[in-house]
Amino acid sequence: xxxxxxxxxxxxxxxxxxxxxxxxxxxxxxxxxxxxxxxxxxxxxxxxxxxxxxxxxxxxxxxxxxxxxxxxxxxxxxxxxxxxxxxxxxxxxxxxxxxxxxxxxxxxxxxxxxxxxxxxxxxxxxxxxxxxxxxxxxxxxxxxxxxxxxxxxxxxxxxxxxxxxxxxxxxxxxxxxxxxxxxxxxxxxxxxxxxxxxxxxxxxxxxxxxxxxxxxxxxxxxxx
Amino acid sequence: xxxxxxxxxxxxxxxxxxxxxxxxxxxxxxxxxxxxxxxxxxxxxxxxxxxxxxxxxxxxxxxxxxxxxxxxxxxxxxxxxxxxxxxxxxxxxxxxxxxxxxxxxxxxxxxxxxxxxxxxxxxxxxxxxxxxxxxxxxxxxxxxxxxxxxxxxxxxxxxxxxxxxxxxxxxxxxxxxxxxxxxxxxxxxxxxxxxxxxxxxxxxxxxxxxxxxxxxxxxxxxxxxxxxxxxxxxxxxxxxxxxxxxxxxxxxxxxxxxxxxxxxxxxxxxxxxxxxxxxxxxxxxxxxxxxxxxxxxxxxxxxxxxxxxxxxxxxxxxxxxxxxxxxxx
Numbered sequence: 223x224x225x226x227x228x229x230x231x232x233x234x235x236x237x238x239x240x241x242x243x244x245x246x247x248x249x250x251x252x253x254x255x256x257x258x259x260x261x262x263x264x265x266x267x268x269x270x271x272x273x274x275x276x277x278x279x280x281x282x283x284x285x286x287x288x289x290x291x292x293x294x295x296x297x298x299x300x301x302x303x304x305x306x307x308x309x310x311x312x313x314x315x316x317x318x319x320x321x322x323x324x325x326x327x328x329x330x331x332x333x334x335x336x337x338x339x340x341x342x343x344x345x346x347x348x349x350x351x352x353x354x355x356x357x358x359x360x361x362x363x364x365x366x367x368x369x370x371x372x373x374x375x376x377x378x379x380x381x382x383x384x385x386x387x388x389x390x391x392x393x394x395x396x397x398x399x400x401x402x403x404x405x406x407x408x409x410x411x412x413x414x415x416x417x418x419x420x421x422x423x424x425x426x427x428x429x430x431x432x433x434x435x436x437x438x439x440x441x442x443x444x445x446x
Numbered sequence: 447x448x449x450x451x452x453x454x455x456x457x458x459x460x461x462x463x464x465x466x467x468x469x470x471x472x473x474x475x476x477x478x479x480x481x482x483x484x485x486x487x488x489x490x491x492x493x494x495x496x497x498x499x500x501x502x503x504x505x506x507x508x509x510x511x512x513x514x515x516x517x518x519x520x521x522x523x524x525x526x527x528x529x530x531x532x533x534x535x536x537x538x539x540x541x542x543x544x545x546x547x548x549x550x551x552x553x554x555x556x557x558x559x560x561x562x563x564x565x566x567x568x569x570x571x572x573x574x575x576x577x578x579x580x581x582x583x584x585x586x587x588x589x590x591x592x593x594x595x596x597x598x599x600x601x602x603x604x605x606x607x608x609x610x611x612x613x614x615x616x617x618x619x620x621x622x623x624x625x626x627x628x629x630x631x632x633x634x635x636x637x638x639x640x641x642x643x644x645x646x647x648x649x650x651x652x653x654x655x656x657x658x659x660x661x662x663x664x665x666x667x668x669x670x671x672x673x674x675x676x677x678x679x680x681x682x683x684x685x686x687x688x689x690x691x692x693x694x695x696x697x698x699x700x701x702x703x704x705x706x707x708x709x710x711x712x713x714x715x716x717x718x719x720x721x722x723x724x725x726x727x728x729x730x731x732x733x734x735x736x737x738x739x740x741x742x743x744x745x746x747x748x749x750x751x752x753x754x755x756x757x758x759x760x761x762x763x764x765x766x767x768x769x770x771x772x773x774x775x
Binding site for chain 2: 360
């Protein structure tokens with residue numbers, strides 16, 4: 223982009239961003255490869271190959287899994303039976319999702335005009351994420367993410383919101399209704415942007431626009 | 447419980463947006479770009495045909511059968527409308543449906559299509575903020591645009607015709623509903639219904655000849671009934687809010703449908719399918735409520751139909767399923 227909409231945004235240092243001390247993802251992605259972890263990865267691989275799982279759409283994750291496969295080739299793991307697969311998925315579904323987990327999914331999204339992430343720019347903040355979780359997994363739960371554009375007339379607010387929505391729709395189980403709102407007073411066309419970001423039909427149509435989807439994919443390519 | 451699930455049909459790989467039925471056939475439209483036909487006669491529920499899925503390049507958003515015929519119109523996010531037909535002599539369980547026409551004109555996503563009661567007119571609406579009225583020939587192959595109505599200030603989400611008059615209702619992202627009628631050679635806006643506090647997703651006319659009413663549903667999570675009062679002095683029709691239906695929904699309501707027996711059904715983002723009955727003029731009660739009608743998924747469409755001696759409610763959801771419910775009052 224030749225002209226920045228906000229030339230000098232405030233930037234947070236990556237190390238100061240909120241994170242879980244012991245991220246549960248470490249069990250999967252942790253550098254200390256041990257037999258247990260590798261087995262776990264292989265299980266995941268098998269799940270991905272045998273089911274049309276939603277996470278499968280996350281190409282990046284699949285790529286990582288595939289790259290781990292070479293490392294784990296010399297380990298013998300019996301094929302999972304259907305029953306075991308279901309069990310593994312069941313276990314995964316048991317993990318409740320909290321605000322930190324949502325934050326981790328979206329904080330690494332790149333800003334469309336700066337070489338920085340939404341977390342670093344404080345566009346997404348842990349305190350502005352709310353999860354209204356129903357204990358019963360057969361019921362609908364809600365996630366509310368309030369975003370703070372770096373400037374109140376940011377014309378990219380809709381694009382940023384769309385990126386967050388696409389990321390969450392791809393990552394969260396179907397039972398979550400995702401509400402993306404601009405933080406009160408953070409934008410001059412707050413209601414207009416909110417309406418657009420939460421219109422499922424417009425979002426669905428946007429996701430069929432190749433050009434727009436290309437931009438969103440680029441924003442999401444920095445997600446961990 | 448007066449609602450009972452008869453059949454759950456896994457039809458599409460992505461959102462099922464819309465469905466319609468005519469002459470014992472149900473058509474469904476989906477984000478997976480496919481249109482499928484299911485035989486409802488004898489409660490058979492067999493998938494009988496899948497229409498050529500290379501026709502539309504994007505989601506198929508809306509389907510509508512021409513009354514008393516097998517001609518189907520389908521509106522797509524690719525900005526075109528496809529028209530399909532089969533020989534009425536084809537057996538229902540093995541139809542051979544052909545593409546009859548592709549209608550172009552809208553600038554971008556077509557969001558709704560609907561046939562008038564006589565089958566003479568086809569209406570379509572789009573994100574381009576316009577409603578188009580097309581005149582169709584008897585075979586359904588030729589279409590002439592009679593009018594382009596541009597009074598909505600935002601996307602037009604849905605169009606529906608009155609069951610026995612040439613009166614059209616359009617619902618919009620501008621939070622209003624507009625009613626359109628024929629005036630000499632052209633079509634004009636007969637009334638604007640203001641009141642919803644969010645996108646109006648869908649509306650439907652009462653099927654009675656005795657009174658003229660419309661039900662609408664919105665992103666504001668309400669379902670409202672509007673009543674025609676009289677023709678105003680300036681030629682505009684006067685409509686008034688007749689009732690707000692009991693507050694069942696907690697999120698956007700995407701679809702409403704008025705049955706020929708006077709029941710209203712609604713469904714939406716909260717996964718609830720509700721049926722309301724008017725116990726006295728303007729006073730409605732919920733007579734049936736089905737939570738998680740499509741498990742944890744959103745419900746995009748609800749439609750009444752009658753097969754044999756059964757009143758059925760058809761619903762379509764983001765899970766790609768069409769569910770068939772039996773309603774016993």
